[in-house]
Structures are given as C-alpha cells and as structure tokens.
Amino acid sequence: MKMPPIRRSGWALGLALLLPLVAWAQAQTPPAVCRQLVASGNPQYPPYLWRSAENEDRLVGANADMLVWLSKELGLPIEARYVGPWGRVQEETRAGRIDLIAGAFLTMARTEYMDYFYPALRETRSVVLVRDGTRLDYRRWSDLAALQGVTVIGNSFGEDFDRYARDKLNISQVASLEQALQMLQRSRVDYLVYEDSPAAAYQARLNIDGIKPLQVAVASEPLYLTLSHRSACNTPEMRGRIARAMYRLARLGLMNGWVDKSIQLWKRVGP
Numbered sequence: 001m002k003m004p005p006i007r008r009s010g011w012a013l014g015l016a017l018l019l020p021l022v023a024w025a026q027a028q029t030p031p032a033v034c035r036q037l038v039a040s041g042n043p044q045y046p047p048y049l050w051r052s053a054e055n056e057d058r059l060v061g062a063n064a065d066m067l068v069w070l071s072k073e074l075g076l077p078i079e080a081r082y083v084g085p086w087g088r089v090q091e092e093t094r095a096g097r098i099d100l101i102a103g104a105f106l107t108m109a110r111t112e113y114m115d116y117f118y119p120a121l122r123e124t125r126s127v128v129l130v131r132d133g134t135r136l137d138y139r140r141w142s143d144l145a146a147l148q149g150v151t152v153i154g155n156s157f158g159e160d161f162d163r164y165a166r167d168k169l170n171i172s173q174v175a176s177l178e179q180a181l182q183m184l185q186r187s188r189v190d191y192l193v194y195e196d197s198p199a200a201a202y203q204a205r206l207n208i209d210g211i212k213p214l215q216v217a218v219a220s221e222p223l224y225l226t227l228s229h230r231s232a233c234n235t236p237e238m239r240g241r242i243a244r245a246m247y248r249l250a251r252l253g254l255m256n257g258w259v260d261k262s263i264q265l266w267k268r269v270g271p
Contacts, residue, residue, distance in 0.1 A: 034233035087154035096230025120222030
C-alpha cells in the first residue's frame with residue numbers, strides 16, 4: 001500500500017531552510033578581539049593590593065606591579081581597577097565584567113567561573129590572631145570549635161579549612177579587615193582568621209596594638225592569577241600566552257622584590 005506523502009507547512013519548510021543558513025552565518029562571525037584586560041583583586045590586601053591614594057579607582061601593590069610586567073609580556077594594556085570589596089570583585093569576575101583577578105586562592109567553587117594559571121604567584125600563610133593574654137593552646141582546627149571567630153567576606157583559606165569552618169566552626173564574616181581587627185580588639189570575637197602579612201600591615205597602619213598571630217598556621221595556600229570564563233579575552237591562544245608568562249615570572253623570581261618594595265610603600269602612604 002502506498003503511503004500518502006508527508007506535507008510540510010510553509011513555515012516548517014522555511015525554518016528547515018533557514019537553520020543551516022543561521023549556523024553558517026554564526027560560523028563566519030569572527031571572535032571578539034581582545035584589545036585590553038581589566039584586572040582587580042582584594043583591595044584590602046597589602047602588600048599585594050590596595051587602593052591608590054592619588055587615584056582611588058586604581059589598585060597598587062606587588063600584584064599591580066606584576067600586572068604591569070604581564071602587560072609588557074602580552075603586549076596588551078592591563079588596567080588594575082578598583083571595583084569594590086573582595087566579594088564584589090568575585091561577583092564582577094563571575095559576570096565577566098572583570099577579566100583577571102590578581103591574587104586568588106584555589107577553591108572548587110571558583111573554578112566554575114574562572115581559570116587558574118600555574119605556577120602560583122606566591123605562597124601565603126593564614127593564621128589565627130588573638131588578643132594578647134588570650135590563653136588558647138591552638139594546635140588543630142577543632143581547638144577553635146567552642147569560640148567565636150571572624151574573617152572577611154569572600155575570603156578563602158583553602159578548600160579543606162573552608163569546609164571544616166562551614167560545618168564545625170562559628171565564624172562570622174564582615175566587609176573589611178579593619179572592621180574584623182576592631183571587633184577582635186574590642187573583644188566582640190575571640191579570634192580572627194586571616195593571612196599574616198596583610199593582617200600585620202593593617203595593624204601597623206591603624207595603630208592597633210594588643211593583637212598577635214598564633215604560631216601554628218591554619219593553612220598555607222598558593223596565590224594565583226585567574227581569568228574569567230566569561231571574559232572576551234578568554235581564548236585558547238590567550239590562556240597559552242598568560243601561562244607562558246607565569247612560568248617566566250616564576251623563573252625570574254620577580255615577586256619577592258615587588259613584595260618588599262610594596263611593604264615599604266604601604267608603610268609610607270597606606271591605603
């Protein structure tokens with residue numbers, strides 16, 4: 001028995017003819033040209049990054065010096081821009097409005113929206129800070145379980161500690177390191193978790209006495225340069241160029257000099 005022919009409506013036939021043309025047109029569209037990179041980072045992070053006293057929309061510090069060097073290596077302008085506190089920086093990067101983060105710890109959540117470049121910029125050490133006279137024999141994370149802690153919004157101290165703190169510890173988060181230090185100084189919390197060098201720099205600048213880091217570190221974590229997945233500059237070619245530059249940076253050992261210089265700059269001018 002002969003089957004009747006299948007009749008297509010005019011719109012269905014037109015759509016069938018149009019789809020291949022649309023796909024062909026999209027394939028012919030050239031990729032966006034990367035002419036500039038916008039970078040940011042934690043703006044309360046001396047000696048690595050802080051806001052310039054001369055231009056508060058600009059970031060300065062050791063990581064900003066690294067970006068100047070990277071700009072020359074890539075042959076592209078890189079702007080170290082202040083966009084808000086650390087939590088806002090991560091939101092802007094997730095949305096693709098910031099291309100690079102100059103200094104981020106590795107977490108699985110962050111890998112969902114940005115690529116990490118190896119080797120790391122620098123190894124960092126995160127510690128527990130307490131008031132002088134506090135009797136806390138800290139040896140392991142569980143020693144903090146009965147106490148009230150504080151840290152800065154959006155900060156990470158490594159995947160393992162972040163998970164443990166979320167499940168087992170009572171740590172509140174505030175907008176700035178200055179606020180966290182003042183809470184500790186005024187006995188509103190028992191301890192502060194932060195990196196030792198930035199915390200010491202802020203204590204000196206704010207004339208906050210009576211706070212000390214405990215010897216045993218919470219974590220030692222590498223600090224990375226990252227690139228947003230939604231950046232118009234995130235192409236295989238650009239990722240390769242940045243990766244090669246990071247290996248060259250590590251071989252030359254330039255970060256130590258930039259950090260030393262930035263510590264002296266911070267002491268003179270501050271944020």
